[in-house]
Amino acid sequence: MTLNLSPNIADPDGFYDELLAAHEGLDKAASDALNARLILILCNHIGDREVLRDALAAASKT
Amino acid sequence: MVDVRYDIAFRLYPYERVQTQGAARQRVPVVIVGGGPIGMAAALDLGRKGTPVLVLDDHEGVGQGSRAICFAKRTLEIADRLGAARAMVDKGVVWNVGKVFHGADQVFEFNLQPEPGHEMPAFINLQQPYFEKFLVDEIRVAQKEGAPIDIRGRNAVTGITRHADHVVLDVGTPDGPYQIAADWVIACDGARSPIRDMMGLSFDGRVFEDNFLIADVKMTAEFPTERWFWFEPPFKNSGQSALLHKQPDDIWRIDFQLGWDIDRKAELDPARVRERVDAMLGAGADYELEWTSIYTFQCRRMKKFRHGRVLFAGDSAHQVSPFGARGANSGVQDADNLAWKLDLVIKGLAPDTLLDSYSAERVHGADENILNSTRATDFLTPKSETSMTFRNAVLDLARRHAFARPMVNSGRLSVPCVYDGMPLNGPDALGGPAATRVGAPCLDAPLDRGFLLNRLTGHFTVLSINASAPDIAEVDGVPVAHVTLTTDRNDPTGALAQRYLGTQPQAVYLIRPDQHVTARWPGCDTRAVTEAVRQAIGKAA
Ligand SMILES: Cc1cc2nc3c(=O)[nH]c(=O)nc-3n(C[C@H](O)[C@H](O)[C@H](O)COP(=O)(O)OP(=O)(O)OC[C@H]3O[C@@H](n4cnc5c(N)ncnc54)[C@H](O)[C@@H]3O)c2cc1C
Numbered sequence: 001m002t003l004n005l006s007p008n009i010a011d012p013d014g015f016y017d018e019l020l021a022a023h024e025g026l027d028k029a030a031s032d033a034l035n036a037r038l039i040l041i042l043c044n045h046i047g048d049r050e051v052l053r054d055a056l057a058a059a060s061k062t
Numbered sequence: 063m064v065d066v067r068y069d070i071a072f073r074l075y076p077y078e079r080v081q082t083q084g085a086a087r088q089r090v091p092v093v094i095v096g097g098g099p100i101g102m103a104a105a106l107d108l109g110r111k112g113t114p115v116l117v118l119d120d121h122e123g124v125g126q127g128s129r130a131i132c133f134a135k136r137t138l139e140i141a142d143r144l145g146a147a148r149a150m151v152d153k154g155v156v157w158n159v160g161k162v163f164h165g166a167d168q169v170f171e172f173n174l175q176p177e178p179g180h181e182m183p184a185f186i187n188l189q190q191p192y193f194e195k196f197l198v199d200e201i202r203v204a205q206k207e208g209a210p211i212d213i214r215g216r217n218a219v220t221g222i223t224r225h226a227d228h229v230v231l232d233v234g235t236p237d238g239p240y241q242i243a244a245d246w247v248i249a250c251d252g253a254r255s256p257i258r259d260m261m262g263l264s265f266d267g268r269v270f271e272d273n274f275l276i277a278d279v280k281m282t283a284e285f286p287t288e289r290w291f292w293f294e295p296p297f298k299n300s301g302q303s304a305l306l307h308k309q310p311d312d313i314w315r316i317d318f319q320l321g322w323d324i325d326r327k328a329e330l331d332p333a334r335v336r337e338r339v340d341a342m343l344g345a346g347a348d349y350e351l352e353w354t355s356i357y358t359f360q361c362r363r364m365k366k367f368r369h370g371r372v373l374f375a376g377d378s379a380h381q382v383s384p385f386g387a388r389g390a391n392s393g394v395q396d397a398d399n400l401a402w403k404l405d406l407v408i409k410g411l412a413p414d415t416l417l418d419s420y421s422a423e424r425v426h427g428a429d430e431n432i433l434n435s436t437r438a439t440d441f442l443t444p445k446s447e448t449s450m451t452f453r454n455a456v457l458d459l460a461r462r463h464a465f466a467r468p469m470v471n472s473g474r475l476s477v478p479c480v481y482d483g484m485p486l487n488g489p490d491a492l493g494g495p496a497a498t499r500v501g502a503p504c505l506d507a508p509l510d511r512g513f514l515l516n517r518l519t520g521h522f523t524v525l526s527i528n529a530s531a532p533d534i535a536e537v538d539g540v541p542v543a544h545v546t547l548t549t550d551r552n553d554p555t556g557a558l559a560q561r562y563l564g565t566q567p568q569a570v571y572l573i574r575p576d577q578h579v580t581a582r583w584p585g586c587d588t589r590a591v592t593e594a595v596r597q598a599i600g601k602a603a
Contacts, residue, residue: 032448036455044465 003054064120064218064234071191074123074198075215083240090116091408093231093244095219095257097121099130099190100376100393101250102197106144107401109204109211111520113408116242117211118233120218124198127353128189128278131307131315132387136478136503137394138182139515143577146200147182150193154186155308160289162470164457166296170467174475179557180506181513185475187309189278190390219251222260222372229371246404247372250393255378261369267362267432270383270439271322274357275301277335278313281349285314291472293442293457297341303442303472304342313352316342319442326356359383359439361432367396367421375400380428385438385473388431395478396424402520402575406599411539416600419486427479434474441471478503481578485602488572488581488594495564504577507557509547514558517545520575522595527558528568534588537595574598 097119221232363380376393406412444450459466481501581594
């Protein structure tokens with residue numbers, strides 16, 4: 001598998017909304033904790049170490 | 063004069079005036095400096111092979127206070143080859159269930175059911191003084207059987223001079239100093255190794271800015287024989303993590319992680335220690351403090367473990383934080399790796415360059431151990447806000463979701479390293495199971511009588527399974543033993559086939575004296591074995 005960096009989420013605006021909604025009302029610490037849990041859940045779902053490494057590299061490049 | 067740096071738990075080698083002191087300087091093949099677990103294991107191994115060894119220790123026995131408590135299967139298998147494991151297993155506590163807490167809540171529980179078909183348990187808890195005592199007890203047995211092992215208590219090495227073909231040691235005793243010459247020196251003198259310092263060698267790595275209070279308490283309370291580990295424990299003043307773990311003799315090991323800026327002396331005040339222990343065990347718990355100490359931990363190693371005629375083994379060569387119990391366990395593997403090589407070199411059967419492979423293989427092992435214990439320490443003491451956030455997210459998720467549990471790291475169990483890609487390795491031509499690949503330590507398996515590892519007694523051994531054994535008894539004077547088995551007759555549980563054949567119908571393994579696989583084939587002739595033995599004793603062209 002290779003890391004998919006093309007559009008892949010249906011209704012991107014809707015998804016973005018849900019992402020922000022999950023953080024609503026949380027202070028910084030709680031928000032950071034939520035993000036961390038989310039990252040771990042998604043990483044586990046992906047599982048493939050190659051893809052995860054590519055994702056880390058892509059995210060690290062700014 | 064010889065300083066007494068610690069109290070003795072077992073006085074096993076009382077000081078006696080050295081007979082030759084004052085006479086001409088003695089010259090011996092091997093001096094082992096330091097009679098801790100690693101020095102004693104090396105002495106027993108070499109002595110049992112008939113190579114004379116002299117152990118010099120600056121105390122008269124085993125230090126009080128248990129440091130190591132957790133001894134892994136591979137260590138017990140090595141001790142078993144040396145004859146000392148029975149006493150250890152009989153005395154030790156076997157445990158399987160562990161519980162992990164975060165604050166007051168249990169995050170999850172695990173059961174390390176051992177894989178069946180191994181003679182030794184996956185690990186035991188045993189106070190280090192007992193471990194050392196059982197090794198020395200076995201040395202006494204070996205001595206009676208004629209093994210040339212000599213132990214001198216309260217003989218402190220104070221100086222070292224290296225020559226091309228020998229080493230001279232200055233030794234201090236209550237009757238004054240003397241000198242002794244040795245062809246080879248094994249420095250098993252612990253993490254603060256005076257020998258390493260005298261030779262001006264570096265010991266680099268990482269210090270973890272944390273203090274751990276260790277309290278061994280004696281109580282007959284009805285706690286189950288389990289390992290309980292708390293992240294951010296709920297009881298008062300218990301620091302960032304805590305551990306409760308059972309040892310023999312109704313002793314419990316309690317660890318508190320206290321942080322960096324502490325007043326060591328104040329923290330060791332028994333009243334203060336009791337306050338903490340009371341908070342953990344609950345008011346009214348009835349116990350005695352057996353032993354308390356505060357440690358800071360580091361992960362570091364020497365660049366190489368061989369310096370000419372001086373070989374470093376155990377904590378003198380590498381130090382790890384104790385999470386994962388890799389200190390003594392890996393040191394015993396050093397001794398296991400070194401003893402047969404040094405024995406062959408001393409007997410003139412192998413070139414001294416064979417000892418370079420000791421350094422290469424055990425540096426590889428040390429790096430693996432340091433990596434593991436560094437990772438555990440990073441999980442226990444997150445170094446930044448973000449790593450703390452991730453750590454707690456893992457603990458949070460682990461309560462509800464199985465996927466996060468393997469990420470919880472309160473120390474990984476010590477497993478032996480595989481000497482993958484090392485220069486002594488011969489061909490891996492079998493297409494057999496990965497677990498017994500070339501470089502790996504042999505896995506045990508029950509046979510029709512006894513266990514496989516009992517048959518691998520410290521010689522090069524050709525293990526033939528369903529294959530005809532090549533006709534060979536020695537290579538250049540190095541004896542080659544044979545264990546010839548068939549799965550029909552000798553493999554009652556199928557474990558032998560599963561661990562050594564996999565999908566193959568037959569196999570021939572060449573196994574080193576330290577029970578590591580050094581070559582394997584579907585079948586082979588004497589030439590192939592000869593070449594692989596030569597390779598394994600450092601004679602490859
Ligand atoms: C709190 C704690 C918990 C631990 N838990 C575990 C565990 O569960 N499992 C595990 O495997 N490991 C554990 N370890 C690590 C383990 O204790 C060490 O790795 C082990 O003791 C190393 O053995 P050694 O023989 O190399 O050195 P040491 O045990 O330090 O022995 C060195 C010996 O050399 C002697 N000596 C020193 N200088 C001289 C000199 N100049 N002349 C003569 N003799 C000298 C000393 O007196 C001593 O007898 C733990 C350590 C600590 C601190």
